[in-house]
Amino acid sequence: MKSGRSVTKKFRVQRRLNCDLPGLGKPGALDRRPYGPGQHGNSRRKPSEYGLRLMEKQKLLAHYQLRERQLQRFVRDSNRAGVNWIEELSRRLEMRLDNLVFxxxxAPSVRAARQMVRHGHIQVNGKTASIGSMVLKVGDEVSVKEAAKEHTSVLQTQSTPRLDLPSYLEKNEALKGKIVAEPTTADVPFNYQDRLIAEYYATRGKK
Structure with a gap:
């Protein structure tokens, strides 16, 4: 029963944002009802400019399973990097360990990947990792420990992965992967408008 409620909640989030968010796991949220949840979900008014900006930010929070404070920290650190901060934000989010495991x-979702890290099932460069939010770099290797390779969720994800392997990653059949390039905004696996993200934080003075 709990699993069913969890899927329903994830579907409602994606319908509210009108966006398929792979990080939440099970696909199909928009297949049957491609409109917002609730009695009036199919007849909502057009959102304001602020509403559009807020929705783009919420996509990042939902897909990467972040709290508001965590995303603000990523925005702040990306801005301090001295480069295109939106591109840097995308790079840092994609290079989080929990996202990379996904x-x-x-793992079937970002949340499931984070649990694998917390339970000690993931290694980075041959050493057990325990912090899903750590940001890796090109050349780092990520692997599943032998004891976890036969877990049902791992086997199911291998047979029916939620996403194709992105070009900045390589993986072998032994569940060992390597980061071979820097990810870009184009590697974020859902549609979002980076301009609206920039405008959201610019107007709120968070950048």
């Missing part, structure tokens, strides 16, 4: 097709 993108390496080792």
């Amino acid at each position: 993108r390496f097709q080792m």
Whole structure:
């Protein structure tokens, strides 16, 4: 019963944002009802400019399973990097360990990937990792420990991955992957408008 409620909640989030968010796991949220949840979901008024900006930010929060404070920290650190901060934000989010475990097709969702890290099932460069939010770099290797390779969720994800392997990653059949390039905004696996993200934080003085 709990699993069913969880899927329903994830579907409602995606319908409210009108966007398929792979990081939430099970696909199909917009297949049957491609409109917002609730009695009046199919007849909502057009959102304001602020509403549009807010929705773009909420997509990042939902897909990467972040709290508001965590995303603000990523925005602040990206801005301090001295480069295109939106591009840097995308890079940092994609290079989080929990996201990489998901993108390496080792877990069915970002949340499940984070649990694998917390439970000590993931190694980075041959050493057990325990912090899903750590940001990796090109050349780092991520692998699943032998004891976890036969877990049902791992096997199911291998047979029916939520996403194709992105071009900035390589993986072998032994559930070991390597980061071979820097991800870009184009590697974010859902549609979002980076301009609206920039405008949201600019107007709120968070950048």
